Every structure is written in C-alpha cells, then in structure tokens.
Amino acid sequence: MNSIREAFQNGKAFIPFITCGDPTLETTKKLAIAMEEAGADIIELGIPFSDPTAEGPVIQDANIRALSNHITTDDIFAMVADLRKEVKVPLVFMTYANVVFSYGTEKFASECKRIGICGLILADVPFEEKKEFSSVCDKYGVDLISMIAPTSNDRIAVIAREAKGFLYCVSSLxxxxxRTDITTDVGAMISNAKKNTDIPCAIGFGISTPEQATEMASKSDGIIVGSAIVKICAKYGENCVPYVAEFVKTMKKAIS
Amino acid sequence: MNTNGRYGIHGGQYIPETLMNAVMELDAAYRKFKDDPDFNRELTDLFNNYAGRPSRLYYAEHVTKDLGGAQIFLKREDLNHTGAHKINNVLGQMLLAKHMGKTRVIAETGAGQHGVATATVAAMMGMECEVFMGREDCERQALNVYRMRLLGAKVHPVDTGTATLKDAVSATFREWTTRIADTHYVLGSVMGPAPFPEIVRDFQAVISKEIKQQLHDLCGKLPDAVIACVGGGSNAIGSFYNFINDPSVRLIGCEAAGRGIDTNETAATISTGKLGIFHGMKSYFCQDEYGQIAPVYSISAGLDYPGIGPEHAYLHDIGRAEYVAITDDEAVEAFEYLSRTEGIIPAIESAHAVSYAMKIAPKMSKDQIIVITISGRGDKDVAAIARYKGENLYE
Known part of the structure; x- marks a missing residue:
C-alpha cells in the first residue's frame, strides 16, 4: 500500500470520489479497481449519511441510493478489506462526524487501520472541533484531513500548520x-497555505471538465472530483464502471 | 471565539469550514452588542411596541377549578405579534444582523411560525428574506406559506429527506454556504453551532424574566413548576432560563411522542435518542445504530425534529430539568380541553405542555403554582386537528 505522500510524487494527483454502495457495494469495488487502472492516485470513498449538509443534490442523491439499500458502516469496512487486496493507491474515507462518533471514534479508527484506510475527511468537523477525532486517528496512523475554504482567510495559516495527509482546498462557496465557473482566487489560498505547510494541497468542489482540471491542477498538487463522477454512476447504475474509467482517464490526462 | 459554546459535553461548532468565519463574525458581533445600552434600548422598544410585550401571565381559573389541584397560570406568548414566541428571537437576531450590515436573511421553518416571524420582521426592517420549509410542512401549513409570501418573503419547499424541519435546517445551512457576505441565517431555535444556542436563549429568556416578575407581583412567590413544549427547545429554554438557579422550581420540557415512544413514529429525543453530532452541535438525536438520523414524526410540525438544543441536553444530564413525552392523542385532547375550558386555542405544540399540566396539577396542592408557556396560538392547527378527528376540512 502506498502512502498519501507517495501518491503526490507521480505528477499532479487525481483524486476521484464515489459513494460506497451507490448503487451496490460490488459496484463500488469494481469502480475503485477500474479507477486505479485509469490513473487515480488516491481514491476517496464516501460513507453515506442520511443528512449530508455539505453536499449538493448529486451526492445527496447518491447517499439516499446507498442508504435505501441498507448499506451500513460495517458492510463498507468488509468491502474495503476485500478491495485493499486488489488496489495499491491510498484510500481515504469521506463522511460526517455522526457516522464516526456513533460507531465509536476509537473503534472506527482502529477498523480503518485494520482494513488499510489511510485518511479520513469529516465535512462537518472544522479546526476547532478536530482534536476529539484527530487524537484518536493519530493513534491508529489515520490522517484526519483538514479543509480550507474561500472564506477561511486568516484561518488558513492555523489550519495548514496542523494539517496532515493532504490539505483539501475547497474551490468555491x-x-x-x-460549477461552470470557479471564480475564487484558489491560487492565493494555496500559496498562503504553502507558506505554512509542506504537505500537498488538492483542490475540490465544482471541478467537472478537463479544462477546469488542467487549470486547477496548475495551481495545486492535485484535484478532487466527486459530483461529475457520481453523476455518471447515477446515469448508468451498476453498468457505470467503463464510463467512469473513461472519464478518470480523460481527467488524469488533462492534468498530466 | 472566546467561549467554547459548550454545555457540559454538548454544543460545539460542527460545521463545514466554509461557515466558520460566518459564525465567528456573528459571535464577535453578539459579544459587542449584547450588553450595549443602545442595542438593548432598541430591542426593548421593538419587543414592547412591535411585538406587544410583555406578554400576559393569565390565571386560568376555570382550568384550575376543573383540575382541582395546583393553580394554573398561562404565559401567553400566543398573544405576541405573529402569534408565537418566535418573534422574540427573530427581533433580536435581525436587529443584530442589521447592525452587522447584513441586508438579506434566510431561515428554516417547521410549522411556519418562525418563517412567518422572520418574514414579518424582514418586511418591517426592509430586508430581503428567503424561507426554507419542508414540502410536507408546506402542505400541513399552507396558510403560513401564503402568509410569508404576502409579507414579501420567498418560500422554498424542501424535498430532500423527510421533507420536514430537519431537512429545512439542512437546506438553509447549504444556502448559507453559498452566500455569506450579505446574509444572516436567522436560526429559529436553541440549536445549531455556537453561538446560536446562546443567542437564541438570551433573546427568549425574556419569557422567564417576565414570568418571574409577573408572578411575584401577583402572588409574591416563585412557581412550583414551569412547563413548556420542546422541539429544538427555544420557548422552553426561554421559560426555564431565569429559574435555573431556583432549585425549588421544577422545569419540565414536553417532547412530542407522536404515536408513542415505543413506535418508530415519534420525535421524543430525550426519551428515544442517543448522543450524537448533527446540525452543528453535539446533543441527543433520534438515530439508528450507525448514526443515520431517524425520520421522526409528530402531529406537530414545530416539534417534528430529531434533535434537542444542547443546553436542554445538559439540563437533562445534570437532572435540573425533566423531559417527558406526550403523544399526539394526548396533545389533541389538551388542545380541545384548553379551547373549551378557558376559551384559549393553543398551538398544537403548546398543547403538549398543557397535557402534562393536566396530568400533574390534580396531584398537587391548591397553594402550588404551575406556569404553562402557551408558546403559540392554535389557529394554524385548527384544520389539521379537524382532519385528525375525522372531519373532511381543508383550508
């Protein structure tokens, strides 16, 4: 298994996001394998949550599709343990505080270690609340990934200084x-962050086209693409794998 | 932020990074204005001359006689402008927003009372207003939807999830992340990330401040019990707050049991929920074993929420307040009882509090005093209650 740092050493990193169990866990597994082959450098796996307050309609719907199949956190752990045998790229979980908290943060982090998850993104845990999770994650060698946003301003330095794994830079409000247009000065955000950390910075939110990918990658160490991929999953369901692989190939090429 | 916004282990600020500076800006503004004499003079003027405060503390003689025990007083928040306690918080927050230079407000609403209050004050203050309301609630409270539009607000029906209050809250948070600079989120209850639970409590605390003074003037003593309904818990915390340090006063919050706490169709968070993190706060939530938030139910759109404010969770933990569950059937019975006995039609939310008073008053002595907060008026519920009783009545 490669580390998050290694994943950024092969040019700009491409980080696709999919929701586990959308529409089935078998599809999720096939998608992860195909995305690695197509050039993904890290794979972000969403654990569905009933009320994902940081998501737009596309990923909200994916959460609903997964949960309506009664996918649980334990089912996802079992799938990832299996998947880990077939993929080398780092896998990170993305979910919400309550999914981890209700499972038991300690038990969750130890499961992550056991199945080979190396990072955790919690969309509703800002800097002020992170200690309760990071103290446990640190114990199990799981990086709790920090986010900065266009509104972060003077918070960027503080957040970047303690960031682990990679810094997730939110491209827009x-x-x-x-999004058809990303108007935030992401370059300024990232150069501010880089003064305070030497970990890689990846840009996410709103990126869907190869042109946007090229532009955003030029300002950062990598890009995260979620909704554009989940939209393909929604359209083709269990048959989505080749379409997603093709998209990942195109996007990776655009940033290479 | 100076304070960490915690009530015991509850509270906190579990929100996306995008919103952090917005809540910190709000916190800084609140620290600046909360003890500012001009701000407070302006707010008191709005409370008194616009909302009609102080609200009456009415001795319910007929209910008292009929129940045959403790004396019953009703804190008439239903007589406020817009017909509920919600206006207290809205006036406070919107005055604050105005001082912060915000020109647009957004709000969630369940029954529509908070949405109507926000739309009302927005009209008066000349601010742009958008309200998010679950599609199901829009249907249950169609008149309030029209009322908000009449006041110049834009109402967005929310289709996600269970299409009720929790989804409206999520939708409003999402909207706030897209537009922060000119927009204040007027959160309607003592919930969400710090400093909202504190701000909303402070603006609602006028309820218990008045009760204390009014009862002192009328009877020269403290009440033995204060009873209020609890969804997120704003009228309850407002009714409790100035009595928290008076240990002789029982503080009782009435949750919505829906069809019963042993069914899945309930919204009784303290009775059936467990500790979790949602909507910006750590508190008790109705959820499954994997932390998925439960689709709750109550006949009352205003109590139909899977969580409870963090200060209530704390008052429960330390045993300072009691939380009881009242079913739909019991609330409807109390709704009819207060209407017939005292000529006061309470909101179906408030009827949950009336119901518990009906249970305990007969067991108390005649020199004891119960204050029930009638958080809102029941006009909005009349058609729904008629349907509940099997009549084919639509607004």
Whole structure:
C-alpha cells in the first residue's frame, strides 16, 4: 500500500470520489479497481449519511441510493478489506462526524487501520472541533484531513500548520456540485497555505471538465472530483464502471 | 471565539469550514452588542411596541377549578405579534444582523411560525428574506406559506429527506454556504453551532424574566413548576432560563411522542435518542445504530425534529430539568380541553405542555403554582386537528 505522500510524487494527483454502495457495494469495488487502472492516485470513498449538509443534490442523491439499500458502516469496512487486496493507491474515507462518533471514534479508527484506510475527511468537523477525532486517528496512523475554504482567510495559516495527509482546498462557496465557473482566487489560498505547510494541497468542489482540471491542477498538487463522477454512476447504475474509467482517464490526462 | 459554546459535553461548532468565519463574525458581533445600552434600548422598544410585550401571565381559573389541584397560570406568548414566541428571537437576531450590515436573511421553518416571524420582521426592517420549509410542512401549513409570501418573503419547499424541519435546517445551512457576505441565517431555535444556542436563549429568556416578575407581583412567590413544549427547545429554554438557579422550581420540557415512544413514529429525543453530532452541535438525536438520523414524526410540525438544543441536553444530564413525552392523542385532547375550558386555542405544540399540566396539577396542592408557556396560538392547527378527528376540512 502506498502512502498519501507517495501518491503526490507521480505528477499532479487525481483524486476521484464515489459513494460506497451507490448503487451496490460490488459496484463500488469494481469502480475503485477500474479507477486505479485509469490513473487515480488516491481514491476517496464516501460513507453515506442520511443528512449530508455539505453536499449538493448529486451526492445527496447518491447517499439516499446507498442508504435505501441498507448499506451500513460495517458492510463498507468488509468491502474495503476485500478491495485493499486488489488496489495499491491510498484510500481515504469521506463522511460526517455522526457516522464516526456513533460507531465509536476509537473503534472506527482502529477498523480503518485494520482494513488499510489511510485518511479520513469529516465535512462537518472544522479546526476547532478536530482534536476529539484527530487524537484518536493519530493513534491508529489515520490522517484526519483538514479543509480550507474561500472564506477561511486568516484561518488558513492555523489550519495548514496542523494539517496532515493532504490539505483539501475547497474551490468555491457553497456545497459540492458541478460549477461552470470557479471564480475564487484558489491560487492565493494555496500559496498562503504553502507558506505554512509542506504537505500537498488538492483542490475540490465544482471541478467537472478537463479544462477546469488542467487549470486547477496548475495551481495545486492535485484535484478532487466527486459530483461529475457520481453523476455518471447515477446515469448508468451498476453498468457505470467503463464510463467512469473513461472519464478518470480523460481527467488524469488533462492534468498530466 | 472566546467561549467554547459548550454545555457540559454538548454544543460545539460542527460545521463545514466554509461557515466558520460566518459564525465567528456573528459571535464577535453578539459579544459587542449584547450588553450595549443602545442595542438593548432598541430591542426593548421593538419587543414592547412591535411585538406587544410583555406578554400576559393569565390565571386560568376555570382550568384550575376543573383540575382541582395546583393553580394554573398561562404565559401567553400566543398573544405576541405573529402569534408565537418566535418573534422574540427573530427581533433580536435581525436587529443584530442589521447592525452587522447584513441586508438579506434566510431561515428554516417547521410549522411556519418562525418563517412567518422572520418574514414579518424582514418586511418591517426592509430586508430581503428567503424561507426554507419542508414540502410536507408546506402542505400541513399552507396558510403560513401564503402568509410569508404576502409579507414579501420567498418560500422554498424542501424535498430532500423527510421533507420536514430537519431537512429545512439542512437546506438553509447549504444556502448559507453559498452566500455569506450579505446574509444572516436567522436560526429559529436553541440549536445549531455556537453561538446560536446562546443567542437564541438570551433573546427568549425574556419569557422567564417576565414570568418571574409577573408572578411575584401577583402572588409574591416563585412557581412550583414551569412547563413548556420542546422541539429544538427555544420557548422552553426561554421559560426555564431565569429559574435555573431556583432549585425549588421544577422545569419540565414536553417532547412530542407522536404515536408513542415505543413506535418508530415519534420525535421524543430525550426519551428515544442517543448522543450524537448533527446540525452543528453535539446533543441527543433520534438515530439508528450507525448514526443515520431517524425520520421522526409528530402531529406537530414545530416539534417534528430529531434533535434537542444542547443546553436542554445538559439540563437533562445534570437532572435540573425533566423531559417527558406526550403523544399526539394526548396533545389533541389538551388542545380541545384548553379551547373549551378557558376559551384559549393553543398551538398544537403548546398543547403538549398543557397535557402534562393536566396530568400533574390534580396531584398537587391548591397553594402550588404551575406556569404553562402557551408558546403559540392554535389557529394554524385548527384544520389539521379537524382532519385528525375525522372531519373532511381543508383550508
């Protein structure tokens, strides 16, 4: 298994996001394998939550599809343990505080270690609340990944200084989802962050086209793409794997 | 932030990074204005001359006689402008927002009372207003939807999840992340990330401040019990707050049991929930074993929420307040009882509090005093109650 740092050493990193169990866990597994083959450097796996307040409609719907199949955190752990045998790229979980807290943060982090998850993104845990999770994650070698946003301003330095794994740079205001235009000065955000940390910075939120990918990658160490991929999953369901693989290939090429 | 916004282990600020500076800006503004004499003079003027405060503390003689035990007083928040306690918080927050230079407000609403109050004050203060309301609640409270539009607000029906209050809150948080600079989120209850639970409590604390003074003037003593309904818990914390340090006063919050706490169709958070993190706070939530938030139910749109404010969770933990669950059937019975006995039609939310008073008053002595907060008026519920009783009545 490679580390998050290694994943950024092969040019700009491409980080796709999918929701586990959308529409089935078998599909999730096939998607992860195909995305690695297509050039993904890290794979972000969403654990569905009933009320994902940081998500736009596309990923909200994916959460609903997964949960309506009664996918649980334990089912996802079992799937990832299996998947880990077939993929080398780092896998990180993305979910919400309550999913981890209700499972038991300690038990959750130890399961992550056991199945080979190396990072955790919690969309509703800002810097002020992170200690309760990071203190446990640290014990199990799981990086709790920090986020900065266009509104972070003078918080960027403080957040960046303690960031682990990679720094997740939110490209625009609002929730996740495809945007035709990214108007934030992401370059300034990242150069500010880089003064305070030497970990890689990846940009997410709103990126859906190869052109956006090229532009955002030029300002950072990597890009995260979620809604554009989840939209393909929604359209093709269990048959989505080749379409997603093709998209990942195109996006990776755009940033290479 | 100076204070950590914790009530015991509850509270906190579990929100996306995008919103952190917005809540910190709000916190700084609140620290600046909360003890500012001009701000407070302006707020008191709005309370008194716009909302009609102080609200009456009415001795319910007929209910008292009929129940045959403790003396019953009703704190008439239903007589406020817009017909509920919600206006207290809205006036406070919107005055604060105005001082912060905000020109647009957004709000969630369940029954529509908070949405109507926000739309009302927005009209008066000349601010742009958008309200998010679950699609199901829009249907249950169609008149309030029209009322908000009449006041110049834009109402967005929310289709996600269970299409009720929790989804409206999520939708409003999402909207706030897209537009922060000119927009204040007027959160309607003592919930969400710090400093909201504190701000909302402080603006609602006028309820218990008045009760204490009014009862002192009328009877020269403290009440033996204060009873209020609890969804997120704003009218309850407002009714409790100035009595927290008076240990002789029982503080009783009435949650919505829906069809019963042993069914899945309930919204009784303290009775059936467990500790969790949602909507910006750590508190008790109705959820499954994997932390998925439960689709709650109550006949009352205003209590139909899977969580409870963090200060209530704390008052429960330390045993200072009691939380009891009242079913739909019991609330409807109390709704009819207060209407017939005292000529006061309470909101179905408030009827939950009336119901518990009906249970305990007969067991108390005649020199004891119960204050029930009638958080809102029941006009909005009349058609729904008629349907509940099997009549084919639509607004």
């Amino acid at each position: 609002g929730v996740t989802g495809i």
